[in-house]
Amino acid sequence: MRLSFQQQVFTGIIISIFLVIIVGYTSFNAIILQQENTGWVDHTREVIKSSSDVRNQLLTAETNLRGFALLKNRNFERTHQLASEKTWEQFLFLQKLVTDNPIQAARLDTLSPVLRSRLDLMARQLEMLKNENYSADSLRTMVLGGQKLSAQLKLYFDKIENVENGLLEIRENQAAVSSARAKQVILAGTAIFMLVIFVLFYVIRRTYLAQLNSEKETLKANQELAVLAIEDQRKNWILSAAVEVSVVIRGEPKEDELARNFLTRVAEVTQATTGVLYVISRIGDVWDLAATYAVDRKNDLPDSINKQSGVLGQVIQEKSVFKQLEVPPGYLKIKSGLGESAPGTVLIKTLMQGGKVVAVLELGYLEKPDDNVSKLLDRISDGVAISLTAARERQLTKELLDKTQLQAEELESQQEELRVTNEELTRQTSLLQVSEEELRVQQEELRQINTELEEKAFLLEEQKNTIEEARDQIQRKADELETTGRFKSEFLANMSHELRTPLNSILILSRILSENKGARLNDEEQKFASVINNSGNDLLTLINDILDLAKVESGKIELHSEEVNTDFLLAEIKNTFQKIAENKGLHLALLKGENCPEKLFIDQVRLVQILRNLLSNAIKFTSAPGKVSLIISQTDGKLNFEVSDTGIGIPANKQNAIFEAFQQADGSTSRKYGGTGLGLSISRELANLFGGAISLKSEVGKGSTFMLTIPLEVNPEKNRQEPVISEPVKEVKTEIVKPSADAVNERENRLLLIEDDPIFAEDMANKARESGFEVLIADTGYKALRFVATFKPTAIILDMHLPDLSGDEVLKELKSDPLTRMIPVHTVSAGDESIAKVMEEGAIGFMQKPVDKRSAEVIFDLLKLEGSTPEKKRILLIEDDAFQSKHFGDFLEANNLFVLYAYSGEEALSLLSREIVDGIILDIRLSDVNGLDLLDQIKAVPKWASLPVVVNTAEDLSQEDLTRVMKYSHPVVMKTRKSNDRLLDEVNLFLKKIQPKTAPSIQNNYSFSNPVVHSERVFVGKKVLLADDDMRNIFALSAVLEEAGFTITIATNGREALEKLGEEKDVDLVLMDVMMPEMDGIEATKFIRKQAKWNNLPIIAVTAKAMQGDRELCLAAGANDYISKPVDVDKLLSLIKVWLHSV
Incomplete structure (x- = not known):
């Protein structure tokens, strides 16, 4: 159904x-x-x-x-x-x-x-x-x-x-x-x-x-x-004509050959009398003339057209596939041997692929052609466009293959695909003879091939992106390695902090015991205390060695090559080790071997560091009557430094381990020889930095030989720094100039002149000799630092512009070394230097070139003054009240100070321009100018900018005035009441700050200088709250403070400190350690300042990690002052005295 x-x-x-x-x-x-x-x-x-x-x-x-x-x-x-x-x-x-x-x-x-x-x-x-x-x-x-x-x-x-x-x-x-x-x-x-x-x-x-x-x-x-019947007849003609055209575009002809064959055949098939073919160029929007048919090139044909080129340009813009025009009179003539005639009709056809005009065809006819011609052109246009595109793609593909050899395997695959594509194109072209439908199938297949080529291009782009991602991953790994290095540096900094904290206590207590002020220790016990103090300094050296090794491993050390005299190098090493070897009963031999050069171009500082490590080990492990030798030679373009000894030798199984950090040949608890095991590790890393190596030959019981091998030239251009001055530096003769016999004083004065200008250096040397100095000249910063260590001058004149190091760098190096920080340094320069900056870094003066004889005498007199026994400090007292001024002046002069008096601002400025002063006491109320305005004028002058100032006034300052004063918080100490004792304490404190880098420190031999005023009665009966989590520091500081007369209350963290303040109402001052458990010192200080009853309680912050910004952080939290570990006891007592007076 x-x-x-x-x-x-x-x-x-x-x-x-x-x-x-x-x-x-x-x-x-x-x-x-x-x-x-x-x-x-x-x-x-x-x-x-x-x-x-x-x-x-x-x-x-x-x-x-x-x-x-x-x-x-x-x-x-x-x-x-x-x-x-x-x-x-x-x-x-x-x-x-x-x-x-x-x-x-x-x-x-x-x-x-x-x-x-x-x-x-x-x-x-x-x-x-x-x-x-x-x-x-x-x-x-x-x-x-x-x-x-x-x-x-x-x-x-x-x-x-x-x-x-x-x-x-x-x-x-x-x-x-x-x-x-x-x-x-x-x-x-x-x-x-x-x-x-x-x-x-x-x-x-x-x-x-x-x-x-x-x-x-x-x-x-x-x-x-x-x-x-009619349509069959038309199709048969079109198909047969299309087959004839397809025959000429089969295979793999070149682009120009394909264009010429196509134009000729289509003109013959369509019975055209003339024709031209324009093909799109590679740059786009321009079509180049590719072929002509029965055209005289003298007819002024354009080589290329665009979208604005007449009828052809209009056809391109409209992308019209077909256009038929009746030719006007005067058009292009068609010529033959018998005559010439103008064409009656012109056909214009665009050949398109994928919506893009690939080519433009123009044919001329004496009579108007029938419609079959236009249909034929329609039928074959796509195939021809594809063929032209394929020919163009074949050419581009070949060029791409030539340019991308690194991707040969993939491009070979593409070439194979292109060959298969061409074969397929040939097969499809032949099928045009059979039917129009098969021609269309070929067109579709070619389009698919183009799509595959585009996909290949996309795959290439993806591969490029993959490479970029891999590069980004490598960069991220590099960033991670950099972060790891930074973490290591921070760990070493923290480790240094943790080691220096207990070391602070050891050095303080051992210094107190070694002084034996109360005569409570016998000679042997006092010797024990000195040994403890020396051991503490040895531990400090170990810390520095560890940090030095970290610098080498992280690549933060650069080589600075310079010319070095071999004899001078051996003399310097001999001065260092001769006495040590003699005391141990050893023979020290320093020799120049075969082909030893007279001069070396090398970083002497790092070379000497390696040789000192090797020679120190050789002497340490050799017993009397042994021998230690150093032989310098040259072979095959390399420098050889051979250090040999007749010591105990090194077993074969230990010879590799000793070059590792903290490794020794005998690492047992019962070992005979001490040491950290860092010396050889640092030496090996430095040798690698030179591009060389250290080798070892040793036999147990017979001795060892270390061979340092370095290339003759260690990339001098890479490691040498550019000179600061632009003019070429002439060679300066390094010499010691003896003074004339009549100018030598009872105390020999040795002057180091650091100057790269030979004329100026010789002139200053002659003037110095006339002033009684023995003169040593150095023309580079590195050479100067070596001369300072070897010859120990009593005074230095430093040029700020040197070929290798700047004057600032040399000055910082001198003032950071405990052995050289006390040497007075006077600076000279031909440039516009910052006087305040130079004075702040520790120089005693600055003078601009050229320097005449009178100016040189002033420099030498000042150096003699600074290098001799200290005289009275000069204080400028600015006070308009004559009675008060005389009263204060008498009190200061009675305490070993020299006082200059000024009763007005104008007189003060006049005195400052004529006299040298070490500090200023300033009253706010003056007769002719406001004291704060005068302070601004003084600080605006570079040579007075670093002068310390005590503001002395009987009235409270407004917040605005206080802000103006605090602009100079580094050299200015505030004072709120007129008091002779307090004024003297302030003067005492800032005189210690005049040369902050030369102040004694408890970590460097504890050479305490007696303060100007011994007024410690103010300490008796005062109670200090000591907040510190390290019991060793508590014990050390308590011993110092109790000896000064203080009563001590102890807290082990910030929270306990607050509890102690709540329980004990009579605390006069707080020493607050910054780093403590539970509640740190910063938080505890902030909490104290929030309580109104403790607003005026003095708080001094103490820390072992004196990083940049710590001082501002402590003061912002509410601390009155700040001191870093290791603690300078004199400075601490002066600070306490100042702030006890302020309450």
Whole structure:
């Protein structure tokens, strides 16, 4: 029975609705089952993670307990307690998770008392370690018991996790099965539903089209029969002509050959009398003349056209596929041997591919062609456009292959694909002879090939992006390495801080004991204290060695090559080691070997550092009557420095290890020879920096030979710094100029003249000799630093512009060395230098070139004055009240100070321009000018900018005036009451600050100078709160302060300091360490300043990590002043005295 059209539609709709309901219900059940299985998988994973967390927390607690037992560090105790609490909390959470599994719940119930016992045992063990009231047996018993419990816990947890892992595998399989089933149900239902819809649509459409087509076919049958004969004839002509054209575009002809053959054949087939073909250029929007037919090039044909080029340009803009024009008179002539004639009609055809005009064809006819010509051109245009494009692509592909040889393998694949494509194109072209349909198939295939080429280009772009991503990853790795290096540097800085903190106490206490002020120690005990002090300084040297090794490894040390005299080098080494060798009964031989050059071009500082390390080791490991030798030679373009000894020798199995940091041939606890093991490691790294190496030959009991081999030239151009001056530097003769006999004083004065201008150097040397100086000349900064270490001059004249180092760098190096910081340095320069900056860095004066004889005499007199026994300091007292001025002046002169008096601002400026002063006492109220305005005028003059100033006034300053004064907070000390004692303390303090870099420090031999005023009675009965977490520092500072007469209250952290202040109401001053546990010094200071009752309590901040910005941070928190470790005791006592007076 055949259903009607309406019945078919209705039946299809009913079936579709039924299938939708079935598929929806089945999919819903499958998704619910999948969610349940997934939930059980997540639950099992959470149980496994919770079990692992319990074990990890327990392991953390045990590890920190062992750390506390070994180091007694409170951080380990806190971490252990926190881990123990988290262990039990996580265990309780695990019990809740396994309530659905009775077997696992039973295991955890059994495990609970064991875990509780282990935690309680660790708590008892911690308490025992904290109280230190245990025996070795009790501790061993407790440790063994803990290990037994830990083993039981491990077994239980392994069983629990094995069961859960098994459940996890089962549940994951179930979840996977349910997920796959759900997907299958959904996909199957969807497929069935779509199939029914498609069948329904197909049946309906077929019925409808069948009825419609039957009507149309009846109407068109007669019409098609009428024109069929004519159409067949036209198609046959078009097909035959298309085949003829296709013959000439087959194969792989070049682009110009293809264009010429195509134009010729199409003109012949269509009986055109003339023609031209323009093909798009590679740059786009320009079409170049590719071929002509029966055209005289003298007719001024354009070589190229664009969208504005007449009719052809208009056709390109409109993308017209065909245009027929009637030729006007005067058009292009068609010439032959018999004559010439103008064409009657012109046909213009655009050849397009993918919406783009590939070429423009123009044909000329004497008579108007029929429509078959235009249809032929329509039929062959796509194929020709494809062929032209393919020819162009072949050329581009060949060029691309030539340019990308690094990707040869992939490009060869593309070439093979292109060859296959060309063969396919040939095959498709031949099929044009058969039918138009096959030609269209060829067109589609060629389009697909172009798409594949575009995909290949896209793949190349992706590869480029991949390379870029790899480069970015390499850059990120480099950044990570840089970060690691920075972390290492920060670690070394922190390590230096942690070592210097206890070293501070050692040096302070050993200095106090070695002074033996109370005569409580006998000579032997005082000698012991000196040994402790020397050992502390040795430890400081070790710290510097470690930091030096870190600098070498991180590449922060650069070589500065210069010309070095070999004899001078050997003399310097001899001066260093001759006395040491003689004291040990050794023979020291320093020799020049075969082909030894007279002069070397090398970084002498680093070379001497290597040789000193090698010679020091040789002397240390050689016993009398042994021999140590250094031989310098040259072979094969390399310098050889051979250091030999007749010492104990080095075993073969230790000869590689000794070059590693902290490694020695004998590293046992009973070793005979000391040392850190850093010397050879640093030497090896420096040798590598030179481009050389250190080799070793040694035999136990016979001695060792270290051979340092360095290239004759160590990249001098790379390591040499550009001179600061632009003019060429002439060679300066380095010499010692003896003074005339009549000018030599009883005390010999040795002057080091650091100057690269030979004429100026010779002139200044003659003037210095006339003034009684023995003169030493150095023309570079590095040479000057060596001369200072070797000849120990009593005064220095420093030029600020040198070929290798700047004058600032030399001055900083001199003032940072404890052995040279006290040498007076006077600077000269031909440039515009900052006088305030030079004076701030420690110079005693500055003079601009040229220097006449009178100016030179002033310099030499000043150097003699600074190099001799210190005289009275000169103070300028600016006070308009004559009685007050005389009263203050008498008091200061009675305390060994020289006072200059000024009663007005004008007189003060006049005195400053004529006299040299060391400091200023300034009254705010003056008769002719405001004191603060005068202060601004003084500080605006560069040579007075660094002068310290005490502001002396009887009235309180406004906030605006206080702000003006605080602009000069570095050299200015504020004063709020008129008091002779307080004024003297302020003067005493700033005179110590006149040369801050020459002040004695407790880490450098403790050469304390006596203060100007010995007024310590102010300390008696005063109470100081000392807040510091390091008991060694507390002991050291307490000893110093108690000896001065203070009563000391101690707090070990910021919180305890606040409690002490609350309990003891009579605290006069607080010494607050910045770095403390629980609450640091900064937080404690801020809290103190928030309390109104402690607003006027003096607080001095103390820290061992004097980094940039620390001073501002402490003062911003509310501290009155700041001092860094190692503590200068004299400076500390002066600061305390100042701030006790201010209360």
